[in-house]
Amino acid sequence: MVTDQQHKPTESELEILQILWDKGNCTVREVHEILTLEKEAGYTTTLKLMQIMHEKGLVKRDTSAKTHIYTAIVNQQKTQEQLVTKLIDNAFNGSAARLVMQALGNHQSSKDEIEAIKEYLDKLEKQQ
Incomplete structure (x- = not known):
């Protein structure tokens, strides 16, 4: 396969x-x-x-x-991870932060989405 x-x-x-x-x-x-x-x-x-x-x-x-x-057959999560990794590497010179800032600057996010992003960033900060 x-x-x-x-x-x-x-x-x-x-x-x-x-x-x-x-x-x-x-x-x-x-x-x-x-x-x-x-x-x-x-x-x-x-x-x-x-x-x-x-x-x-x-x-x-x-x-x-x-x-x-x-x-x-292909897993959604794995496929998305591969595509995002390729995008970060090729279009943003390996910078995930630049990708996120570009995405947030180009698209209107709802209050719920912004809150979820904040919670995720807090979780990442606590892990470091």
Whole structure:
């Protein structure tokens, strides 16, 4: 079996993985319907992407029924960690602080999110 280390998902594959991580098992039609809420995409494009993802070992496919059911194989947490590490290394010269400041400066955070960030920073500070 292919590990998530060997094949990092593309942007389009990540969109599909997000749906599978959120919903669990899905048909191509279900994934496609969710994708088209955000952007224009053809059904055959979604189907082909999911077939490629199966070949790459990102998803598994249950073919026991007429309608194939897909499930994410790669772990969401591990995949996110790998992508963030790569982003920090490549775009922020290894500085997690610069990434966080950029992210907070570019996006509106809710009071709950800011409070959660503060609590996390306090927890990190206590560990040091």
